Amino acid sequence: MRIVDQRALPEDHVTRDLDTAEQMVEAIRTLQVRGAPLIGIAAAMGLVAGLRELRAAPREPFLTRLDALAAQLGATRPTAVNLRWALDRMVSVAHATSGDGGVVWERIQAEAAAIWEEDRAMCRRIGECGLALLPDGAKVLTHCNAGALATGGIGTALAPIYLAHDAGRQLHVFVGESRPVLQGSRLTAWELTHAGIPCTVIADAAAGALMRAAQVDLVLVGADRIARNG
Template identity: 40%
Template sequence: MTTFVQSIRYEDRVLTILDQTRLPQEEHYEVIADLAQAVEAIKQLRVRGAPAISLFGGFVLVQEAYRFEAALPVYKQALLETSATLLATRPTAVNLRNVLNQLNPIIQDGTSVEEIRERLEKRTVALYDQDAQTSRQIGIHALELFQSGDRILTICNAGSIATAAYGTALAPFYIAKERGIELSVFASETRSLLQGARLTTWELQRAGIDVTLITDNMVAHTLKEKQIDAIIVGADRITRNGDTANKIGTFQLALLAQAFGIPFYVAAPLSTFDFSLVSGDAIEIEERDPQEVTTVQGIATAPEGVAVFNPAFDVTPHTFITGIITELGVITQPNEETIEQLTGLQPLG
């Protein structure tokens, strides 16, 4: 079994994160002291990745539950307000909402402060352990789609540091490594914050997995010249018809995959599905600070005052997706019907 870097640690009721903004230059762990610091860590991407953010949010709620003291009605209200504050940090990913929806009833139905604390902690630890197993299952199912020697391209970082372990889009590469299967990864750098360059190459290289870095504008040429066999990406929200929100630049990869006749896969746990949304048109797309585009690690790369458009995500229509890889298996030609058949989830309406 692979030994993973833990991006989130919860030990003896102390919550610690790996500050991913400092990678790859420095592995710095930050102790989270309160809600304000936690919110800042999410917004500044010190902790990132939809599954990791959801687990982090759960542990923050647990930490606040042990920190706060009040009579039961006031205590419950304070924790529910904490939950709402966490939910508002980043609007596009759905995993955090799904975790909080499991934890909020524990608060609402609790009969004592101590009961709420204990149940929140037990449930969040279980969710963390479950995420690691879920990610491993995604990797096992994904690996069935590839052959030894395949060259596979990915974007952003849907790896072990974006989950409890293994990752989603990167999970098959860890499983392949465990089984002695040779796969080559091509990582798109992922402007504007370079998660592919800073994070994906860092964690794969650390694990001894073959990885090659390219810039975002090299993708078409790379698909042709390096004879890429498939593209695999993660997801932040998948609607009930299979439309998928992921890191900005994902949609253009899907278009190129279709042009080159290669499969385009999305790897995501069931917690990333949002059946309350009919299609990707309803997904709120987060827009971030213009300085993320006009500077690179504090160095200006554009003239001051230039107009900037900086969406953090885009939406890939389901018609461009060959398959969605979940912990239950692969949804081929994803649409509302095929998603329901595999997951057993019931669409709304």
């Protein structure tokens, strides 16, 4: 598993190869990997990697180890919704699959790949749904990081921005610095700059003044949870 160590951005682009579930536990815990969708994908992949050496094991020892690794991965970021969701899905599929360790491992490997592909497709769909909100010349305010660095695709809240840019629309994005971890100034600004999308990093406290000056047409942000009434 190859990840971008997000702690090093924007000064350095550092990739790391992870071979074990324990390495993925550390990567998630220390924010080398972050963003709710990406954490879920990474945990699923970490579970697969952690069980690779047990493919020849009988069913029960394999499942016992799977449950233990899932618990370790799940404890890294207890508030990350996608983390628990992805691990529960992987564990459920494993226990519902008949056969020994090798058969179950093949099944969870396919499930992890499906979780990644579903997220990629959802990101694209979010972008398509939000594209109508971004006319040519739109000035957008965003906060934190909900782009490709946080997902398995082109992002959630940033997806419409990427598709609008690809469609030739001229946009300008104001990026809140997002204290205390500075995901906006470190990550979102890095993403947008590398994509060729004009952006300006602002202090979080400046957002209100920017809106009051009519410099913001819309705000796009990511969220871990959405209320039923929107």
